[in-house]
Amino acid sequence: MRASLTILSLAFGAALPLAAQQTSVVGVRPLAFGGLFPGIPRAVLRTDPANSAQFDLKGHPNGSASLTFLLPAVMTGPAGATLPLVFGGNDGGFSASQSIASQVGFDPRTPYLATFASNRASVFLGGTANPSVSQRAGTYTGTVTLTVVFF
Amino acid sequence: MSRHGLILGVLALGSAAPLAAQGVLIAPHAVYIDHARRSGTVTLYNPNPDPAEITISTAFGYPVTDSLGHFALRAVDRPDSTLPSAAAWVQAFPRRLTIAPLERQTVRLLATPPAGLPDGEYWARLIVSARGGKLPLGGAADTAAVRVQLNLVVNTNIGLAYRKGPVATGVALSQLRARRVGDSVEVWSRLERRETAAYVGTVRAALVDSTGKVRSTLNAPIAVYFVMAPRYALSVARLAPGPYWVRYELVTEREDLDPAVVLQAAAVRDSVQVRLP
Numbered sequence: 001m002r003a004s005l006t007i008l009s010l011a012f013g014a015a016l017p018l019a020a021q022q023t024s025v026v027g028v029r030p031l032a033f034g035g036l037f038p039g040i041p042r043a044v045l046r047t048d049p050a051n052s053a054q055f056d057l058k059g060h061p062n063g064s065a066s067l068t069f070l071l072p073a074v075m076t077g078p079a080g081a082t083l084p085l086v087f088g089g090n091d092g093g094f095s096a097s098q099s100i101a102s103q104v105g106f107d108p109r110t111p112y113l114a115t116f117a118s119n120r121a122s123v124f125l126g127g128t129a130n131p132s133v134s135q136r137a138g139t140y141t142g143t144v145t146l147t148v149v150f151f
Numbered sequence: 152m153s154r155h156g157l158i159l160g161v162l163a164l165g166s167a168a169p170l171a172a173q174g175v176l177i178a179p180h181a182v183y184i185d186h187a188r189r190s191g192t193v194t195l196y197n198p199n200p201d202p203a204e205i206t207i208s209t210a211f212g213y214p215v216t217d218s219l220g221h222f223a224l225r226a227v228d229r230p231d232s233t234l235p236s237a238a239a240w241v242q243a244f245p246r247r248l249t250i251a252p253l254e255r256q257t258v259r260l261l262a263t264p265p266a267g268l269p270d271g272e273y274w275a276r277l278i279v280s281a282r283g284g285k286l287p288l289g290g291a292a293d294t295a296a297v298r299v300q301l302n303l304v305v306n307t308n309i310g311l312a313y314r315k316g317p318v319a320t321g322v323a324l325s326q327l328r329a330r331r332v333g334d335s336v337e338v339w340s341r342l343e344r345r346e347t348a349a350y351v352g353t354v355r356a357a358l359v360d361s362t363g364k365v366r367s368t369l370n371a372p373i374a375v376y377f378v379m380a381p382r383y384a385l386s387v388a389r390l391a392p393g394p395y396w397v398r399y400e401l402v403t404e405r406e407d408l409d410p411a412v413v414l415q416a417a418a419v420r421d422s423v424q425v426r427l428p
Contacts, residue, residue, distance in 0.1 A: 021409065022177065024176035025281075027174050027305055030303055032301075053303070058176070059180075060407040061370075062370055062372065066222065075299055141299070141300045144302070145306065148305070149224045150307070151224075151310075151374060
């Protein structure tokens with residue numbers, strides 16, 4: 001995707017402002033809990049390269065951005081059934097180098113101030129799904145919202 | 152449903168189709184509108200392989216610093232007449248749109264300021280909310296299955312300024328201080344905006360040793376709307392003990408903004424000594 005972004009920036013160079021004048025927040029990968037067993041929590045670490053959520057940010061070097069997650073406590077399913085989600089104090093991760101292996105952990109339940117080392121960075125999110133032993137069959141949905149304020 | 156069936160059903164969670172990426176590229180990342188034209192534009196580009204549902208809104212707020220020197224946005228839901236808000240009279244057209252994959256869309260921002268608006272600079276925040284298209288879940292015929300779908304919504308919040316008549320800016324620098332914390336020197340200052348427009352520029356800090364050699368530097372963009380007390384950190388890892396000077400200045404230079412919108416002001420400077428043990 002990064003390659004296509006660059007290509008597009010070049011292709012539309014005449015129409016878009018300079019790359020340094022652009023900003024973006026792109027959700028790369030959703031938080032995926034994979035196979036669940038009734039009554040057994042499923043935790044996804046923010047360092048999980050396949051299942052953690054990842055957002056790529058584009059800002060400007062040494063600039064700051066405030067990251068605020070709005071996290072669901074439950075996912076809602078059929079007939080009002082719910083499937084609880086838990087986000088802990090270390091489930092958020094910020095990487096100024098966009099490396100999943102080099103993150104600074106933070107509490108995604110409170111705003112986090114990120115500083116760009118270059119013009120790109122990534123945010124990662126883990127969490128825990130807690131299906132009950134009698135989880136009702138059906139589709140459960142929830143929404144994770146990330147608000148990024150550029151200063 | 153048997154426990155076995157339940158387990159199989161819940162295992163089917165793993166087969167739920169992953170959601171596509173969300174979010175858009177926004178340019179420019181700060182919008183300036185002048186009273187003569189009363190309009191501006193932002194360009195949105197969807198880099199993802201799926202359509203992006205976009206909602207655009209305005210709000211009022213401005214950057215501040217907290218007690219730790221961190222930047223934060225002070226949002227004001229109902230700004231009174233003492234606050235220079237443009238949020239109520241700047242609108243995006245369209246406010247809702249869908250951008251096809253790998254396509255871009257220009258959004259026009261139209262200002263309808265109240266009659267008799269005094270000269271000055273008025274502020275708002277532009278909030279671009281992106282939601283990806285929902286993908287159908289697989290295995291719909293299996294009524295025993297349990298599936299989950301976590302949607303992602305991405306809100307990008309950028310600054311907007313409306314300028315009427317002559318505007319000017321400046322900044323007063325005071326209370327510069329520095330202290331060593333771990334492998335850094337923390338630098339604090341008090342910054343107070345002067346004149347009628349927000350001060351938009353760059354903070355430059357340098358750590359200089361007793362021979363005059365620069366040992367560590369920092370450049371950071373800054374926007375002072377009222378008063379700020381930011382904290383910055385200069386790396387001092389592996390530096391020899393002894394006295395150093397922190398040179399600190401603010402200049403109205405921003406490589407990330409169109410030079411035409413950056414108001415010029417004289418640089419302000421100060422310095423303070425710090426000793427590394």
